[in-house]
Amino acid sequence: MSMNRPIIGITMGDGAGVGPEIIMKSLKDAQIYDTCRPFVIGDAKLLERADQFVHTGLRVRRIASVEEAQFVHGTVDCYDLDLLPADLPIGQVSKEAGHAAFMYLKQAIELANAGAIDAICTAPLNKEALHKGGHIYPGHTEILADLTGTEDFSMMLSAPKLKVIHVTTHVGILDAVRMINPDRVYKVIRMAHETLQKAGYEAPKIAVCGINPHAGENGLFGYGEEDEKVVPAVKKAQEEGIQVVGPLPADTLFFRATRGDFDIVVAMYHDQGHGPIKVLGLEAGVNITVGLPIIRTSVDHGTAFDIAGKGIADEQSLKEALKQAIELAPRREQ
Incomplete structure (x- = not known):
């Protein structure tokens, strides 16, 4: 397994949406660990709750720095910001979840700026919750541009x-x-x-x-x-x-x-x-923000509040977003 696998921070997005579920489902795939070193920036207890819906059998391990991550299949390393209650209502707009989604992204950008990670992969956030949480942005892209001081950026879409x-x-x-x-x-x-x-x-x-x-x-x-x-x-x-x-x-x-x-x-x-x-397939499309000092890829779907908590959300777009993050991340020296 090559040691120059990129380190990818996956932000949990809105804790009331399908983000925690599709993250757990995606990280069940051992192949992901062959090609990158993934960890989650979010709330460990919500990942644990999500696993009650999706039954991956993965263990969630709390870490307080990227250095503590083990990047071993079978355990999900979670940089735990501990912002949300374990009983956060599922599938509902809340200012707490909106604020938390912003904080996960802010943390990811700080890690990227410090050179601790090579790419950010984002699970969906909810714009209404984001605004209720006091962060008035159209979405992820504008937050990333603002927090990295980027004036020129563009949306890139990638499909096979x-x-x-x-x-x-x-x-x-x-x-x-x-x-x-x-x-x-x-x-x-x-x-x-x-x-x-x-x-x-x-x-x-x-x-x-x-x-x-x-x-x-x-x-x-x-x-x-x-x-x-x-x-x-x-x-x-x-x-x-x-x-x-x-x-x-x-x-x-x-x-x-x-x-x-x-x-x-x-x-x-x-x-x-x-x-x-x-036309090439909704589940295969990935949204990538370019022009930032860091590679950022994203699912191209929303928080899907209507199916959150049911364990049926499709993780293919997130897995494809991880693949694109791996493909586009600057190569680490051996």
Whole structure:
């Protein structure tokens, strides 16, 4: 077992949701321990309670520092912040659970900044609970950006055979077109290049989507947005030696990427990038925040309060998020 397996901190997310259950189910897989050194940042007693629903038979071991972790299959190391009661109501919004979810992430970022961990993998939090707990952020990504002092970041989605990074995400389509500009497109191309290089791709092949159908087809569609907003960014990146092409028609580009022509696609707006990924399978998709000083991967589903406590939540997205964290984490020296 190689000693350079990345150390991955898994944050428990909202304790009232499915996070504790999918974590216990995922860590039952011995293969995960062959490829990384995982531990949980959360509340040990809620992991123990979750195991009453999912029956993995794993033991939860409380640790107070990463150095104390043993990373041995059969035992779940938990960096125990001890913030929630053992009888926290399941499947309900609570300010305590929202605050705790924030604190787990804050702790993970501190460990990452100290170089104690190589990547963060997040179980879902609940935005309403987060806000009730006094932390007014749209979600994980914005907390991570704020606490690491990151101004330029992007959402990358990864599924088998396809990686997509976004120029804009959670804004309306008219706002997205207004927000796309050469500087932002260039920064996202750079982030794609640097993220894949750190993960071991020597010269990542990047393709950039157009904004309009057929990437504008030489002015036939749209009002010259490609020439104004995308072309200068691609040229600048090419001049720096980055292997990037575009803007290309999005309708054929994703097919070409899944065929292996490109390592990653730069999408201009949310649905342009999300649609193709979701077609490939919701349980396989992973949400990755790039541009941060630390790799962060996440499940691409929510807290699922309606099924929490039933032991039926599917852990595949979390296992895939762990795999991506392993793939993208900077390589530790032997």
